[in-house]
Amino acid sequence: MTSAADVGVRDTRAARDVREAHASPDPAARHGRRRRRDQRRQRLAAWAAIIVLGLFGLFPIYWMLVTALTPNELAFQFPPQLVPSEPTLSHFVDFFDDPTLLRFLFNSALVATLTAVLTLAVATLMGYSFSKFRYRGRASLMYLVLSSQMFPHALLLITLFMMYSSLGLLYTYAGVVLSFSAFTLPLCVWIMKSFFDTVPDSLLEAGALDGAPRWRILISIVLPLAKPGLLAAGLFAFVRGWNDFIFALTLAGPEKMTLPPGLVNTYLGEFQTSWPALMAASLVVSLPVVVVFISLQRYLVGGMVAGSVRE
Amino acid sequence: MKSTALNPSLTTLSRRGLLIAGASAAGLAACGTDEPNDQVGDDADDEPSVPTTPDTDAVTETTFTSWSMNEESTQQPLGALLDGWTAESGVDVETPSFPYNDYLAQVLLQISGGQAAGAGQTDISWLATLAATGALADLGGSAARFDYTAAALAATQVDGVQFGLPWTIAAIGMIYNADLLTQAGVGAPGTIEEFEQVLEALKELDVIPYAAMTDLAQLKDIIPWMWQFGSAVYDGTGLTLGDEGSVAAVAWYKDLLDRGLIAADVDRFDARSLFADARVGFYEDAIVAPNIIAASASDPAVVDAMTPIGRPVRDAGDISAALAWGHAVVVFTGDGQQAAADLAEHLTGNSQVALEYFNTAQVTPTTETALGASEVAANAWISEFSNLITMGARSNPFWVFPEFGQIEDRLGTHVQRALIGEASAQQAMNDAKADIEDLMN
Numbered sequence: 141m142t143s144a145a146d147v148g149v150r151d152t153r154a155a156r157d158v159r160e161a162h163a164s165p166d167p168a169a170r171h172g173r174r175r176r177r178d179q180r181r182q183r184l185a186a187w188a189a190i191i192v193l194g195l196f197g198l199f200p201i202y203w204m205l206v207t208a209l210t211p212n213e214l215a216f217q218f219p220p221q222l223v224p225s226e227p228t229l230s231h232f233v234d235f236f237d238d239p240t241l242l243r244f245l246f247n248s249a250l251v252a253t254l255t256a257v258l259t260l261a262v263a264t265l266m267g268y269s270f271s272k273f274r275y276r277g278r279a280s281l282m283y284l285v286l287s288s289q290m291f292p293h294a295l296l297l298i299t300l301f302m303m304y305s306s307l308g309l310l311y312t313y314a315g316v317v318l319s320f321s322a323f324t325l326p327l328c329v330w331i332m333k334s335f336f337d338t339v340p341d342s343l344l345e346a347g348a349l350d351g352a353p354r355w356r357i358l359i360s361i362v363l364p365l366a367k368p369g370l371l372a373a374g375l376f377a378f379v380r381g382w383n384d385f386i387f388a389l390t391l392a393g394p395e396k397m398t399l400p401p402g403l404v405n406t407y408l409g410e411f412q413t414s415w416p417a418l419m420a421a422s423l424v425v426s427l428p429v430v431v432v433f434i435s436l437q438r439y440l441v442g443g444m445v446a447g448s449v450r451e
Numbered sequence: 452m453k454s455t456a457l458n459p460s461l462t463t464l465s466r467r468g469l470l471i472a473g474a475s476a477a478g479l480a481a482c483g484t485d486e487p488n489d490q491v492g493d494d495a496d497d498e499p500s501v502p503t504t505p506d507t508d509a510v511t512e513t514t515f516t517s518w519s520m521n522e523e524s525t526q527q528p529l530g531a532l533l534d535g536w537t538a539e540s541g542v543d544v545e546t547p548s549f550p551y552n553d554y555l556a557q558v559l560l561q562i563s564g565g566q567a568a569g570a571g572q573t574d575i576s577w578l579a580t581l582a583a584t585g586a587l588a589d590l591g592g593s594a595a596r597f598d599y600t601a602a603a604l605a606a607t608q609v610d611g612v613q614f615g616l617p618w619t620i621a622a623i624g625m626i627y628n629a630d631l632l633t634q635a636g637v638g639a640p641g642t643i644e645e646f647e648q649v650l651e652a653l654k655e656l657d658v659i660p661y662a663a664m665t666d667l668a669q670l671k672d673i674i675p676w677m678w679q680f681g682s683a684v685y686d687g688t689g690l691t692l693g694d695e696g697s698v699a700a701v702a703w704y705k706d707l708l709d710r711g712l713i714a715a716d717v718d719r720f721d722a723r724s725l726f727a728d729a730r731v732g733f734y735e736d737a738i739v740a741p742n743i744i745a746a747s748a749s750d751p752a753v754v755d756a757m758t759p760i761g762r763p764v765r766d767a768g769d770i771s772a773a774l775a776w777g778h779a780v781v782v783f784t785g786d787g788q789q790a791a792a793d794l795a796e797h798l799t800g801n802s803q804v805a806l807e808y809f810n811t812a813q814v815t816p817t818t819e820t821a822l823g824a825s826e827v828a829a830n831a832w833i834s835e836f837s838n839l840i841t842m843g844a845r846s847n848p849f850w851v852f853p854e855f856g857q858i859e860d861r862l863g864t865h866v867q868r869a870l871i872g873e874a875s876a877q878q879a880m881n882d883a884k885a886d887i888e889d890l891m892n
Binding site: 212213214215216217218297298301302304305310389390393394401404405406408409410411412413414 | 521522546552563566723724725727730743748
């Protein structure tokens with residue numbers, strides 16, 4: 141067979157198609173080969189995109205790890221080294237040796253957990269009310285709750301500080317948990333409402349016919365079906381409570397301080413920042429959240445998209 | 452579409468439901484205590500330990516708010532000083548602290564909420580802002596009891612009132628790497644013309660010759676250069692921006708940037724990191740610079756090569772300008788004020804205590820006695836820095852305004868316009884003057 145090179149023709153896709161047509165006269169076989177070739181190219185392109193995006197997203201995490209393993213005096217060496225030449229675990233050891241940091245860790249865990257519990261308790265009841273009850277002002281209330289999510293929370297700081305001061309809630313766990321819960325509630329309410337919308341009313345009516353009171357219907361019938369939503373909303377509230385900085389810095393006080401302001405307090409000074417130690421501490425404190433996310437991610441995704449497709 | 456409405460019998464509220472809702476609300480209200488919060492650092496359930504009379508003898512606890520209790524270099528030395536005072540006076544000291552970058556905002560919140568009490572550390576640039584709240588006590592009586600230097604006292608006054616006791620007063624000035632200059636075959640410059648020649652020589656070494664502050668938030672550092680070129684910037688009665696000196700300074704900065712003698716978007720943290728890595732010839736820092744550089748320098752020789760220098764002058768014989776820098780201790784009016792004032796005096800005016808702090812944390816004292824002590828006089832860096840730089844230090848003229856931060860932002864914005872070529876130096880300074888005057892009025 142005469143090749144494209146023999147006649148001086150560039151080996152373009154058209155030329156390859158012509159060549160294949162000569163090689164195999166069967167159109168179905170040619171179509172199959174072309175489709176497989178296209179699929180290979182698409183897979184390669186998809187993998188390339190995934191790798192690029194993955195590097196973009198994961199490289200900062202990797203750089204955090206590299207910095208955390210680097211001694212202070214080499215943190216800003218030029219050119220930067222992708223693999224530490226003199227790795228050290230001293231920053232991680234120092235973190236666990238510091239009782240103040242461990243207290244911040246305890247405070248964060250306590251506040252984030254209480255925030256998740258309180259938010260879930262209130263969001264469940266609110267979501268259930270919005271989903272399964274009909275009353276005047278229901279729609280307005282729903283949109284009021286949603287619109288509060290768009291409000292810049294930092295604007296409330298001064299008012300909240302003065303109000304807490306008058307109520308005796310300043311520098312208390314209750315004050316911090318209440319403020320965090322207030323800002324996590326709107327989205328959690330909508331998550332729970334969306335899940336409750338997917339629970340058939342016939343189930344609730346069946347329970348009512350059997351004589352179950354409303355609270356029993358909620359606990360025994362509705363909540364087990366809404367477990368993914370509970371996990372999603374709880375996780376969101378937990379992470380919000382774990383990560384908040386400005387409210388924790390202002391309302392928690394020195395004894396109840398959580399990790400974000402605690403780390404800033406410890407590592408960011410007037411004159412210098414202990415970047416390697418800060419990176420080590422940041423990695424340690426982000427691990428619990430990452431582990432929880434990975435183990436519960438399918439519930440989180442399910443919770444976020446619940447109700448997006450109507451039956 | 453599937454209806455989500457339930458049987459009406461399931462949707463009505465019963466009297467029992469209302470009762471439960473009301474009880475829940477009452478329970479939530481009970482989360483708070485009966486009494487409003489008393490002091491920073493106290494638990495809400497604790498009884499306030501500071502009585503209502505200002506008599507030190509009756510006070511058992513006071514508060515010292517700071518950022519230095521967070522920082523590795525000062526935490527233990529300062530803690531030891533406070534413990535020493537507690538042992539002498541019998542008054543315990545609570546030490547709430549906030550990060551430096553958030554400190555002013557947090558203290559202002561404390562003042563707004565009526566929570567500010569005791570004594571507190573402050574940067575001298577924040578003094579006017581804090582004084583404007585009306586929450587600071589006049590410490591003129593305390594100041595008169597000790598031999599603070601006149602310059603230190605002046606730096607901690609607002610409108611002639613002694614609102615702070617000076618804790619450490621120095622300056623931000625120019626520092627160079629002597630090894631790099633030797634490598635470049637040049638000596639320390641005296642005039643601006645000589646400075647430019649030295650920078651050109653350093654450029655050949657592939658380093659940043661001068662790590663001038665060009666980050667937007669730090670462009671206020673051009674003010675000492677404006678002084679050096681003959682502009683007052685603000686003469687107490689009005690802005691002089693747009694005059695020959697301010698325009699010349701901005702035009703000169705622009706020229707240095709165009710010639711590659713300074714770099715764009717550099718802030719002080721960047722400059723320190725680069726200097727510690729021996730990649731900068733000149734930069735500007737406070738008197739505590741050697742400690743900072745030592746913590747991040749890969750080669751200790753960089754610290755040995757650090758040399759302070761007076762800002763190059765326009766004409767030989769001119770005085771080198773520098774920006775004053777320092778910390779003061781203020782006292783918040785209210786309960787326990789006298790005990791807090793005693794603590795402030797102990798930390799700042801007691802020369803023995805000040806020298807102890809100097810020896811352990813390298814914080815320069817502010818009394819004549821302490822400054823004349825052998826350990827301070829023998830410190831070559833401090834002596835040289837003080838003679839060359841601190842002697843010519845002036846306070847930022849905008850610090851007298853509570854909105855100084857906004858003023859500096861606007862000045863930086865217009866200087867940046869000139870640096871990026873969006874406006875000429877003259878136009879930029881004219882616009883800056885108009886913009887800042889709007890803010891002041």
